[in-house]
Amino acid sequence: MDIVITSGKGGTGKTMLSAAIASLMGDAGSAVCLMDCDVEAPNAALLLKIPVKPVDAATVPVPSVDTERCTGCGACEKICRYNAIPVIQGQPLVLPELCHGCGGCALACPEKAIHEVPREIGAIEEGERGTLHFVGGRLNIGEAMSPPLIREVKRRYYGSDTRIIDSPPGTSCPAVTAADGARYAVLVAEPTPFGLNDFILASQMLRALEIPLGAVINRDGCGDGGVDHYCLGQGIEVIAKIPQSWEIAAAYSRGEAVEHLLEHHRDALDTIAETALRGAARCS
Numbered sequence: 001m002d003i004v005i006t007s008g009k010g011g012t013g014k015t016m017l018s019a020a021i022a023s024l025m026g027d028a029g030s031a032v033c034l035m036d037c038d039v040e041a042p043n044a045a046l047l048l049k050i051p052v053k054p055v056d057a058a059t060v061p062v063p064s065v066d067t068e069r070c071t072g073c074g075a076c077e078k079i080c081r082y083n084a085i086p087v088i089q090g091q092p093l094v095l096p097e098l099c100h101g102c103g104g105c106a107l108a109c110p111e112k113a114i115h116e117v118p119r120e121i122g123a124i125e126e127g128e129r130g131t132l133h134f135v136g137g138r139l140n141i142g143e144a145m146s147p148p149l150i151r152e153v154k155r156r157y158y159g160s161d162t163r164i165i166d167s168p169p170g171t172s173c174p175a176v177t178a179a180d181g182a183r184y185a186v187l188v189a190e191p192t193p194f195g196l197n198d199f200i201l202a203s204q205m206l207r208a209l210e211i212p213l214g215a216v217i218n219r220d221g222c223g224d225g226g227v228d229h230y231c232l233g234q235g236i237e238v239i240a241k242i243p244q245s246w247e248i249a250a251a252y253s254r255g256e257a258v259e260h261l262l263e264h265h266r267d268a269l270d271t272i273a274e275t276a277l278r279g280a281a282r283c284s
């Protein structure tokens with residue numbers, strides 16, 4: 001069962017909750033996998049203090065042109081939606097950073113002048129603690145193409161009963177790729193006007209993906225009741241609230257946020273885990 005933990009805006013505490021819930025399930029003996037799909041800022045393993053090691057390189061296939069065969073017909077340029085292979089003065093110029101690795105140009109080339117070569121975009125990392133398995137992606141610095149790496153992370157591990165997916169924040173391709181296929185989404189919100197704006201966008205994204213969702217309000221008490229009112233109006237269950245707390249912030253800065261949540265906010269974590277598992281089971 002895939003449960004995605006996501007948020008409309010960054011800094012809501014989504015990764016902290018993902019790590020705490022995976023830890024809770026792992027400590028209870030469940031075969032759980034935490035998948036860090038926030039590949040531009042992967043820090044779930046750090047929060048859990050799980051040592052990880054790179055196990056594989058993640059690559060995307062990009063075209064390589066055989067200039068002997070190429071006639072400069074332009075069919076490759078015409079089919080590419082990403083302008084990744086312009087033909088300049090009869091010569092195709094591959095722009096690897098723009099290429100999405102769809103393979104269209106190789107299929108379209110009438111001269112069979114294109115073959116694909118792998119381009120490294122990042123690494124897959126894995127680690128383990130008891131029954132908790134960790135797999136995550138680390139995007140290379142300066143790399144823009146995160147969805148293929150996120151897909152690779154999600155393809156990696158299928159041996160767990162439950163997979164907790166720590167999504168990148170937002171509503172663009174990386175967040176959609178991370179959430180796609182999940183059976184339930186926990187949408188973490190900050191109770192501020194900015195938080196509400198991004199919460200609305202993210203809830204609309206999840207509904208477009210037909211993923212049932214519930215909300216967790218983090219830093220409850222720091223803002224207004226806008227997220228509560230929106231959830232009420234939209235029929236979104238507010239699963240739990242984590243209070244605005246100096247102790248949590250201090251524990252986070254010491255790298256002990258997960259331990260603090262497990263010790264002082266166990267009831268909220270239990271409720272989130274149970275609701276998410278129930279919601280995912282209903283969707284099976």
Ligand code: SF4
Binds near residue numbers: 104
């Ligand atoms: S593989 Fe796809 S995205 Fe890449 S250059 Fe060819 S057509 Fe464009």
Ligand code: SF4
Binds near residue numbers: 070072087110111114
């Ligand atoms: S489609 Fe093939 S032959 Fe035509 S320009 Fe591209 S690489 Fe050259």
